Amino acid sequence: MESRVETRLFLWEEAHRLVSDEVIRQKLLDGAFDEARKLALEQIKGVSWRAQSWVFLGEACLRLGNGKIARRCFERAWLLDPMAPWVNAVMKACDEVSAGKRDREVESALRVPKTTVSALVLFRDDARTIKRCIEALRPAVDEIIAVDTGSTDGSDVIASAFGAQVYRFEWTGDFAAARNFGLSKVTSQWVIAIDSDEILYAEDVDAIRTIAGVFESVRKESPVILRIVQMNLTGETVTPATSQSRMFPTGEDIEWRGLIHETPTLTKETARPAVRALVRIRVYHDGYDPKHVDLEKKFRRNLELLTEALEREPNNPVYEFYIGRESLFLKDYTKSIEYLERAEQHAKEIAGFSLLPDIRRRLAQAYMLAGKNEHMANKLEDMVKEHPEYPDGWFLRGEKKLREAGVLLQEAAQDFAKAQEAAQKYRGITEYDTAIGLWKAPAQLGEIARMRGNLVEARRWYQRVLKQEPNLKTIRERLEKLEQEACAIAQDVQEATKNTKDE
Structure with missing residues (x-):
């Protein structure tokens, strides 16, 4: 199995990696599991923050019959690769083998240095969520610094009552200034920023200190800025929508920048670029749930701050992108396209600008909603060509083709129906x-119904054809296959219903 972690790996990391991935992978394929275990441990000594190294070690331990320690290795890998697709299957496999013997070497590799972490929470009139936010954080961190930017609903009293150190900060329309004020109050080795409408997952309480410990060695050689997973809660639906740069070591040259959509930023150039790893610290966020938030008011407030920020920093593609995105949410497609096109142009002038795929994604969506289908098609081609690793480009292009296919199927059905009608009425000398009127057009209408998933309608068309021409082998085979598929679906439904009742 392969880890798909998005951590930016640099040449200096490769220099620390004592064993190559290819060597360990081959040992596993050859069944040399004890050797693979030893080599994975050697690799982890140099790069303990790489998810793939822990995947290798976990697989070796699992194959050696040590299910308990294998599970711990996979859990470490999952911390470092939160989007890993293998988690459920692998954890189940670990539970299905014996616990095995104790492995002190692996246990030693799993230990991390003790570190202290502060949570930094901004809030204003968040009495609805501030209690749950702080209660969830309390067992996960060493202190909670809560910055009140002007509450009048008693949020500050609630925050203080549940253990936060509350500081008042006069709101200046600058989120970065408020965060940096809070940062000046932090006394721990690491800080993680959490919004007051975000609730830490109970399963990830231990993750914050563990992750800080894992990356403690990295910070000695390169700046570290960690991204957490924001799980957007809308009604009953939870979606891992975005990764947010939120966690970093204190005492480094890192501060928050940006009037809005602020991000941790290096304050001076360093010999080595920052490691910006995505880690498994998940927070529920309902800040975009219309049940709790006036979204139009929120987006318009954002636009005011973004416009001011862009005036201070003209041609900044980050602010141009967010203005385009918020305008898209507000259905102002003309403005959205204008700013997204500007953002794309300026982003292309910056080598390795990370937001460029997302800029193009939003631009393609804006083109579609504005009815500019040719522009949308061209932008999607740019995405899959220049960002082949970015899933949204392929997905949006697939959606476009599916819509086109649906239109073509509808038009084809209309043509076949007209052909059948014309064949029944035609009396010309040419x-x-x-066969068009007798069975060819009905057969094609049946095929279209099948492609659309309407099996009942397809079956009726095929039966009609066979009634007219009972010796058509191809149509009979299609009907038999369709009926087999229908029976298989019915059987699956019965089994699923039975399993649900048993649960």
């Missing part, structure tokens, strides 16, 4: 294919 020779024509008489």
Whole structure:
């Protein structure tokens, strides 16, 4: 199995990696599991923050029959690769083998240095969520610094009552200034920023200190800025929508920048670029749930701050992108396209600008909603060509083709129906294919119904054809296959219903 972690790996990391991935992978394929275990441990000594190294070690331990320690290795890998697709299957496999013997070497590799972490929470009139936010954080961190930017609903009293150190900060329309004020109050080795409408997952309480410990060695050689997973809660639906740069070591040259959509930023150039790893610290966020938030008011407030920020920093593609995105949410497609096109142009002038795929994604969506289908098609081609690793480009292009296919199927059905009708009425002297009216058009209408998933309608068309021409082998085979598929679906439904009742 392969880890798909998005951590930016640099040459200096490769220099620390004592064993190559290819060597360990081959040992596993050859069944040399004890050797693979030893080599994975050697690799982890140099790069303990790489998810793939822990995947290798976990697989070796699992194959050696040590399910308990294998599970711990996979859990470490999952911390470092939160989007890993293998988690459920692998954890189940670990539970299905014996616990095995104790492995002190692996246990030693799993230990991390003790570190202290502060949570930094901004809030204003968040009495609805501030209690749950702080209660969830309390067992996960060493202190909670809560910055009140002007509450009048008693949020500050609630925050203080549940253990936060509350500081008042006069709101200046600058989120970065408020965060940096809070940062000045932090006394721990690491800080993680949490919004007051975000609730830490109970399963990730231990993750914050563990992750800080894992990356403690990295910070000695390169700046570290960690991204957490924001799980957007809308109604009953939870979606891992975005990763947010929120966690970093204190005492480094890192501060928050940006009037809005602020991000941790290096304050001076360093010999080595920052490691910006995505880690498994998940927070529920309902800040975009219309049940709790006036979204139009929120987006318009954002636009005011973004416009001011862009005036201070003209041609900044980050602010141009967010203005385009918020305008898209507000259905102002003309403005959205204008700013997204500007953002794309300026982003292309910056080598390795990370937001460029997302800029193009939003631009393609804006083109579609504005009815500029040719522009949308061209932008999607740019995405899959220049960002082949970015899933949204392929998905949006697939959606476009599916819509086109649906239109073509509808038009084809109309043509076949007209062909059948014309064949029944045609009395001209020019020779024509008489089978069109008898069975060819109905057979094609049945095929279209099948492609659309309407099995009942397809079956009726095929039966109608066979009634007219019972010796058509191809149509009979299609009908038999369709009926087999229908029976298989019915059987699956019965089994699923039975399993649900048993649960």
